Amino acid sequence: MPASNSNHTLPALADLTDVQIAEASRAANEPEWLTEWRTSAWKKFAESAPPFWKRTDLSKFHPETITAPLGAHGTTLSCEQDFAKHGVIFTTLADALQEHGDLIRQHLGTAIDPATHKFTALHAALWQDGAFLYVPKNVSIEAPFLATFTFNNGHAAIFPHNLIIVERGSSAMFVEEYVSDDIEGQGYSSPATEIFVGEDASLKYAAVQIWGKGVYHIGSQRVRLNNHSNLNWVIANVGGQIQHVEAETSLENVGSRVEWTGATFANGTQSLLTAPILRHAGTNTESHLDFKTVVDEDGYSTFDGLIKIEHESHGTITRLEEHALHLSPKARSDSIPGLKIDTNDVARAGHASTSGQIDEEQLFYMLARGIQRDEAVRMIVMGFFEPTLDRIPVEHLRERITNLVEEKIR
Numbered sequence: 458m459p460a461s462n463s464n465h466t467l468p469a470l471a472d473l474t475d476v477q478i479a480e481a482s483r484a485a486n487e488p489e490w491l492t493e494w495r496t497s498a499w500k501k502f503a504e505s506a507p508p509f510w511k512r513t514d515l516s517k518f519h520p521e522t523i524t525a526p527l528g529a530h531g532t533t534l535s536c537e538q539d540f541a542k543h544g545v546i547f548t549t550l551a552d553a554l555q556e557h558g559d560l561i562r563q564h565l566g567t568a569i570d571p572a573t574h575k576f577t578a579l580h581a582a583l584w585q586d587g588a589f590l591y592v593p594k595n596v597s598i599e600a601p602f603l604a605t606f607t608f609n610n611g612h613a614a615i616f617p618h619n620l621i622i623v624e625r626g627s628s629a630m631f632v633e634e635y636v637s638d639d640i641e642g643q644g645y646s647s648p649a650t651e652i653f654v655g656e657d658a659s660l661k662y663a664a665v666q667i668w669g670k671g672v673y674h675i676g677s678q679r680v681r682l683n684n685h686s687n688l689n690w691v692i693a694n695v696g697g698q699i700q701h702v703e704a705e706t707s708l709e710n711v712g713s714r715v716e717w718t719g720a721t722f723a724n725g726t727q728s729l730l731t732a733p734i735l736r737h738a739g740t741n742t743e744s745h746l747d748f749k750t751v752v753d754e755d756g757y758s759t760f761d762g763l764i765k766i767e768h769e770s771h772g773t774i775t776r777l778e779e780h781a782l783h784l785s786p787k788a789r790s791d792s793i794p795g796l797k798i799d800t801n802d803v804a805r806a807g808h809a810s811t812s813g814q815i816d817e818e819q820l821f822y823m824l825a826r827g828i829q830r831d832e833a834v835r836m837i838v839m840g841f842f843e844p845t846l847d848r849i850p851v852e853h854l855r856e857r858i859t860n861l862v863e864e865k866i867r
Contacts, residue, residue: 466613467583471521475499478582481527485551488558491565498571498581508574512759512791513701513730518673523614523645525583531607532586532617538600545629546591547602550620553589560591564620568651568679568707576675580616580647587617587648590631594624594655601630601661601850606648608637608672614645621652623660625683630661632851636696639669646672646697652680652688656710659687663849664704667861668696670725678704682713684739691848692719694729695861705734708742717746720845723756724788724865730759737765741772741804749845750781751838752788753865763795764808770800777808782815782841784834784866835866 467473467481475496482492507515536547546553554561571581588604606617621631635646646668654660660680668674674697680688694700706715715735723729735744750758760779781790794808815837823833842862849855 466524466526468524469521470523487554488562490562491554494566495582498578501572502575502578502582505575505578508576510701510730512761513699514728515673515699518699519643520579520645522643525614525616526585531615532588533605533607534588534603535605536598536600536602538598540598540600543596543598544593545596545598546589548589550587550589550618551585557589557591560622561589561620564622564651564653566651568653568681569649569677573677576647577649577677580618580649580677583647584616584618584649586615588619588621588631588633590619590621590629592623592627592629595626597628598630601632603632603634603851605634605636606646608635608640608644608646608668614647616647617649619648619650621650621660621662623654623658625655626657627655628659630850632663632665632854634854635666635668635674637669637672640671642671644668644672646674646676648676650678652678654680654682654686654688656684656686658683659689661689661850663691663693663851665692665849665854665858666694666696666700666702667858670698672697674700674702676702678702680706680715682706682708682715684710685712687713688715689848690715690717691845692731693845693849693858694719694721694731695858695865697729698727700729700731702730703732703734705736706744707736708739708744710739712741713739714743715745717744718845718848719748720750720842721758722751722753722842722862722865723758724753726755728757730761732761733763735764735775735777736767737770737773737775738767739770742770743774745775746777747845748779749842750779750790750792751784751841752781752790753784755785755787757789759791759793761793763797764806766798766800766803766806768799771802772804774805776806779810780841781812782838783813784815784838831867835863838866839863
């Protein structure tokens with residue numbers, strides 16, 4: 458629900474009803490269309506079975522105990538450039554409802570369908586806070602727009618919804634960060650990000666997940682690209698207990714392009730799944746996806762990537778690669794790269810995947826030159842991740858991720 462100064466929560470999901478959701482929505486002065494949208498989504502949640510995710514173990518997750526907060530839950534928005542004078546809007550989505558309700562109604566839920574599965578329906582019913590970024594036509598903002606979400610209460614949940622609209626001929630950079638210390642009990646993070654990039658516009662987008670232990674992170678990210686638009690997307694996931702993130706880009710109309718780069722590091726008993734989809738639905742579209750995985754101890758990582766070229770798409774150029782590095786014999790990684798082509802007119806398409814231990818010859822070469830084994834392993838892992846980490850556009854965030862990766866290696 459919209460941000461406020463209230464620290465109250467709704468009843469636990471086991472006791473929550475659509476009537477209570479409607480009452481909370483109206484008490485927050487939300488428009489009636491949103492109240493109806495929430496209650497409809499809640500009914501979908503209540504009626505639907507949990508999705509069958511073979512590689513995401515939710516057996517120890519108890520959603521019926523979740524208590525969704527009413528009001529702000531630790532959202533911080535920042536940008537170091539004076540953007541308002543250019544007509545740019547950057548505020549919480551809840552606050553934007555009051556002045557930009559029609560614009561929000563036009564876009565909300567059109568990239569991410571609440572009926573996708575049980576957890577997207579739950580998010581649609583209970584979202585609160587999140588960022589709203591609107592960049593009008595022919596405006597370029599160089600400084601990143603940063604949205605930071607914190608989580609510090611056991612047995613609680615957050616549902617931030619980010620809505621990003623970049624109009625024709627504009628360019629911007631949006632970064633979302635999910636960060637917390639380790640928590641006691643069980644936390645639930647259910648973010649969703651919907652992004653619309655207009656004709657001849659470009660967006661740099663980074664999503665960084667560095668939750669502490671005990672957090673279940675089930676998120677959705679969807680980007681829609683218009684004519685000759687460009688997306689540079691980087692994703693880094695190293696925190697939390699269980700993660701299931703679905704990240705889709707839809708390349709529509711003519712000449713849209715995406716560079717998608719990702720990295721994940723699972724150790725301890727972490728289970729981190731990332732599922733990117735690049736859907737080519739337009740003409741002469743181009744995509745490149747490169748993902749790096751490191752697993753250690755009893756960690757488990759899944760890369761479930763798919764490039765889909767629709768029947769109406771022509772002249773597509775695309776490439777998907779995923780590479781996994783194992784630091785422990787107990788660690789596991791599953792790589793599921795997919796390429797589905799429904800047209801005969803493809804310019805170039807391919808995918809590749811590798812998985813294995815550290816190259817012993819490379820390690821021997823470094824040891825022979827006096828480098829200690831632990832330091833050699835650290836250097837190899839950091840070199841493996843460096844191309845992805847270097848693309849994180851916020852310096853302090855890039856340093857934090859780098860430090861966390863180095864701590865995991867020790």
